[in-house]
Amino acid sequence: MIAMSTRHILLGLLASGPSHGYDLKRRHDERFPQARPLAYGQVYTTLQRLVRDGLAEVDATESDGGPERTTYRATADGERELTQWAAEIAPPAPFVTNEIFAKVVVSILSGGDPDAYLRAQRAAHMGRMRELTQVKTAKGADLATVLSADYALNHLDADLRWMTTTAARLTTLTAEVDTA
Amino acid sequence: MSTTVPLLAARDLVKAHGPTEALRGASLELRAGEILAVTGASGSGKSTLLHCLAGIVRPDEGTVSYAGDKLHTLPEKRLSELRRTDFGVVFQFGQLIPELTALDNVALPLMLAGTARKDAQVRAQEWLERFGVLGQEALRPGEMSGGQAQRTALARALVTGPKVVFADEPTGALDSLASEQVMTALTHTAGEQGTAVLLVTHDAQVAAYADREVRLSDGTVVPQEVAA
Amino acid sequence: MTTSYTPSRTRVTADLRLAWLLTRGSDRREWWRALLTGVGAALATGLGLVIAVLLPMQGRYHLNDTFDLLEEPGTRAGVIVALMLLVLPVLGFLGQCARVGAVHRDRRLAGLRLAGATPGQVRRIAALESGLACLAGSAVATVFSVLTLLRLWSHPGPPAWAGIAVVAVLVPVLGAGVSAFALRHVVASPLGWIRRVRPARGPGRLFRLATGLLVLLALYIATTPVFGNPVGFALGPFTIFAMCLLAGAVAVWLTGASSRQLGEGLAARAGRPEVLIAAERLRADPWAAARTHAAVLLVTVVGSGFMGVRQVLLTDLHTMDQQYYAEGIGFYERGLDLTGAAVLIGLGLVLTALAVGTAESLATRRRGLAAQAAAGVPYRVLGRAMLLETALPLLPALAVAGLGGMTIGIWYASIATENGSAQTLPWTALLVPVVVYAACLLAAATSLPLLRRSLRPAELRYV
Numbered sequence: 012m013i014a015m016s017t018r019h020i021l022l023g024l025l026a027s028g029p030s031h032g033y034d035l036k037r038r039h040d041e042r043f044p045q046a047r048p049l050a051y052g053q054v055y056t057t058l059q060r061l062v063r064d065g066l067a068e069v070d071a072t073e074s075d076g077g078p079e080r081t082t083y084r085a086t087a088d089g090e091r092e093l094t095q096w097a098a099e100i101a102p103p104a105p106f107v108t109n110e111i112f113a114k115v116v117v118s119i120l121s122g123g124d125p126d127a128y129l130r131a132q133r134a135a136h137m138g139r140m141r142e143l144t145q146v147k148t149a150k151g152a153d154l155a156t157v158l159s160a161d162y163a164l165n166h167l168d169a170d171l172r173w174m175t176t177t178a179a180r181l182t183t184l185t186a187e188v189d190t191a
Numbered sequence: 192m193s194t195t196v197p198l199l200a201a202r203d204l205v206k207a208h209g210p211t212e213a214l215r216g217a218s219l220e221l222r223a224g225e226i227l228a229v230t231g232a233s234g235s236g237k238s239t240l241l242h243c244l245a246g247i248v249r250p251d252e253g254t255v256s257y258a259g260d261k262l263h264t265l266p267e268k269r270l271s272e273l274r275r276t277d278f279g280v281v282f283q284f285g286q287l288i289p290e291l292t293a294l295d296n297v298a299l300p301l302m303l304a305g306t307a308r309k310d311a312q313v314r315a316q317e318w319l320e321r322f323g324v325l326g327q328e329a330l331r332p333g334e335m336s337g338g339q340a341q342r343t344a345l346a347r348a349l350v351t352g353p354k355v356v357f358a359d360e361p362t363g364a365l366d367s368l369a370s371e372q373v374m375t376a377l378t379h380t381a382g383e384q385g386t387a388v389l390l391v392t393h394d395a396q397v398a399a400y401a402d403r404e405v406r407l408s409d410g411t412v413v414p415q416e417v418a419a
Numbered sequence: 420m421t422t423s424y425t426p427s428r429t430r431v432t433a434d435l436r437l438a439w440l441l442t443r444g445s446d447r448r449e450w451w452r453a454l455l456t457g458v459g460a461a462l463a464t465g466l467g468l469v470i471a472v473l474l475p476m477q478g479r480y481h482l483n484d485t486f487d488l489l490e491e492p493g494t495r496a497g498v499i500v501a502l503m504l505l506v507l508p509v510l511g512f513l514g515q516c517a518r519v520g521a522v523h524r525d526r527r528l529a530g531l532r533l534a535g536a537t538p539g540q541v542r543r544i545a546a547l548e549s550g551l552a553c554l555a556g557s558a559v560a561t562v563f564s565v566l567t568l569l570r571l572w573s574h575p576g577p578p579a580w581a582g583i584a585v586v587a588v589l590v591p592v593l594g595a596g597v598s599a600f601a602l603r604h605v606v607a608s609p610l611g612w613i614r615r616v617r618p619a620r621g622p623g624r625l626f627r628l629a630t631g632l633l634v635l636l637a638l639y640i641a642t643t644p645v646f647g648n649p650v651g652f653a654l655g656p657f658t659i660f661a662m663c664l665l666a667g668a669v670a671v672w673l674t675g676a677s678s679r680q681l682g683e684g685l686a687a688r689a690g691r692p693e694v695l696i697a698a699e700r701l702r703a704d705p706w707a708a709a710r711t712h713a714a715v716l717l718v719t720v721v722g723s724g725f726m727g728v729r730q731v732l733l734t735d736l737h738t739m740d741q742q743y744y745a746e747g748i749g750f751y752e753r754g755l756d757l758t759g760a761a762v763l764i765g766l767g768l769v770l771t772a773l774a775v776g777t778a779e780s781l782a783t784r785r786r787g788l789a790a791q792a793a794a795g796v797p798y799r800v801l802g803r804a805m806l807l808e809t810a811l812p813l814l815p816a817l818a819v820a821g822l823g824g825m826t827i828g829i830w831y832a833s834i835a836t837e838n839g840s841a842q843t844l845p846w847t848a849l850l851v852p853v854v855v856y857a858a859c860l861l862a863a864a865t866s867l868p869l870l871r872r873s874l875r876p877a878e879l880r881y882v
Contacts, residue, residue: 134415137398148400164396279794300794302691303795308689
């Protein structure tokens with residue numbers, strides 16, 4: 012799951028233009044400060060896998076006096092894969108994940124529609140919240156059910172509130188991501 | 192076929208409060224027996240939309256139709272009557288008369304419709320029991336907890352057997368437990384009576400009690416994505 | 420240590436500046452309060468000044484033919500009493516005006532307390548606010564009164580000037596003092612809860628004491644003939660004044676007590692929504708009605724007393740003018756007309772106060788009223804409830820006030836009979852409460868347009 016996210020995030024970072032491994036790591040760490048910093052090795056192996064799967068390819072190899080550096084770029088397949096992934100809804104889970112944030116940023120990087128994504132994600136969250144509310148208000152529901160539904164509802168609500176705030180600040184975020 | 196005809200429908204509503212436009216072309220449909228949540232940020236026009244739909248406010252432009260009536264063209268006298276017979280309203284607070292007991296507050300709409308006070312009180316008592324306001328009939332709104340007062344307000348809104356209940360932030364002043372009790376009471380009773388509910392709220396957990404959600408932003412309805 | 424520090428002066432200046440800033444930024448209705456308070460203070464000052472000038476006069480004076488009542492010490496005393504009586508509705512008017520926008524003011528003062536102001540500071544600021552309004556009214560009245568006085572009377576003596584100065588200063592000082600006293604509960608709580616959960620308080624200790632003293636005085640007057648002490652006819656006007664006060668005070672107690680009884684009784688039995696709402700509001704705060712109606716009742720007592728006395732006096736004059744009154748009855752008629760005019764002015768004042776009170780009660784409840792209208796409670800039900808709230812408690816109170824006035828008339832008639840004239844029943848006294856009742860309903864009805872405006876859904880937006 013995490014490896015899969017890293018793949019797409021690297022693809023997303025490549026969407027703004029060819030880049031080499033170390034640069035990708037640095038930009039990842041800057042862009043997602045809450046995430047665990049990527050190990051250089053992990054960036055390298057992930058890039059290898061992307062090339063193997065035909066989603067990325069080597070752009071150039073250069074060594075101006077120092078060690079050899081390889082720059083990569085996303086292929087057409089890679090861009091398609093990225094668009095598809097970014098538009099995909101993350102399963103509304105009662106956990107604080109920053110997958111939604113990652114998708115928003117990647118969506119901005121790849122010129123997608125983060126607003127539409129957030130609306131769809133919101134609808135999915137609301138759908139799940141309605142289900143949980145029905146479970147909890149059903150006649151004869153025991154307290155354990157009510158409490159666990161409440162736990163999930165509160166986490167989903169936190170996601171939703173975050174999404175609402177983010178949606179309202181997309182313009183500023185886009186400007187920030189694009190100039191970085 | 193008749194189920195597809197909405198009970199209440201608003202088309203392209205425009206309404207300005209002085210220089211600020213609260214609604215800019217909002218449209219919405221409410222089907223019979225449906226619980227619909229209208230959500231949105233503060234100032235997105237939620238309350239104004241509710242006021243237009245309930246015939247409390249006349250829109251500057253657009254139409255509101257209810258069961259074949261064009262609400263925006265009806266005279267105030269008829270609107271007031273409609274609000275008394277076919278609609279019920281619940282606000283955040285203020286809809287109970289502070290000097291009247293819970294029982295008289297609930298009996299009031301029936302008395303206004305011409306029911307004798309004794310009969311009205313008997314029916315009001317049944318509704319208070321239904322909403323779990325037991326042994327509090329003689330209390331006045333100031334002497335009750337927020338949750339009890341709101342459940343009394345629900346009883347007052349539903350006692351005449353309305354077709355639609357309009358609830359504007361009904362849990363706005365309540366903690367989450369009281370809020371849960373009020374919302375459960377509202378949705379269960381509305382379901383049993385087949386009453387449609389238009390629920391205005393900024394709280395997603397409250398909106399989750401509805402069957403459907405309509406989001407407002409800057410006075411218009413945000414297009415809905417189909418959940419995957 | 421180079422600058423001399425003057426704490427008290429700095430403090431007052433700072434408070435004054437704050438009071439001015441707060442008043443300037445306040446709600447529109449608070450400006451109404453300031454304006455009405457100023458008008459009331461001007462009236463009180465005007466009356467006070469005339470009394471202050473008349474009191475030191477000894478013996479006969481000749482001013483002007485229009486003012487021939489002021490020539491004789493006896494009739495002058497009567498004029499003074501009439502003016503003193505007229506001060507009472509002015510005070511009632513001032514009391515009512517102090518309530519305009521009171522919710523806003525209380526919230527503002529509570530905010531000041533939350534912001535760290537001491538109770539003393541808040542009290543001073545509040546006192547300065549109303550003191551300034553009273554000062555403005557008093558200054559205007561003083562200037563005009565002195566100019567008029569100098570035209571009528573070329574050489575007012577030092578006592579008259581002293582009296583003028585005392586009244587001109589006393590009115591604003593009293594205004595400030597009374598407002599500080601009235602706000603003693605509000606400033607105690609930074610959260611300003613006082614008004615919201617205000618229990619229906621009965622009249623205060625001062626009022627109880629005043630009523631007790633009046634009862635003692637009445638007993639003394641009633642028993643004097645028995646012990647053979649001569650009640651001089653000159654004492655008559657003062658006795659009338661005291662009796663009027665007593666009847667007014669009793670009427671206030673009666674309104675309060677009967678409002679509660681009436682409210683409870685009607686609330687249990689009411690079949691119509693408007694009666695139920697009005698009755699429950701009376702039951703919730705019966706003393707609000709008593710306070711609002713106190714001045715109305717006083718004017719009714721004075722008015723019906725005056726009508727009774729007038730009828731008896733005129734009958735007397737007509738039957739015996741050939742015998743005793745060579746100068747004719749015109750002099751007495753003019754006196755009666757002037758007194759009647761004073762009573763009418765008093766009535767006008769209390770009706771204005773009643774209208775202000777009704778409007779203020781609506782303005783305070785406008786959000787709740789708008790919610791009722793939104794829920795489908797018709798305008799006419801809310802309007803009728805508002806009128807009934809005035810009509811119900813006034814009915815028994817005005818009846819008693821009318822009877823009080825009638826008693827004064829009969830008492831006067833009995834004195835006149837002792838002096839050898841024919842017995843007259845002062846039935847005209849009974850017309851006064853009926854007329855006042857109708858006028859009060861009209862005054863309350865002036866708030867109906869405000870009610871209609873309060874029911875606009877825009878009011879739902881205010882919290």
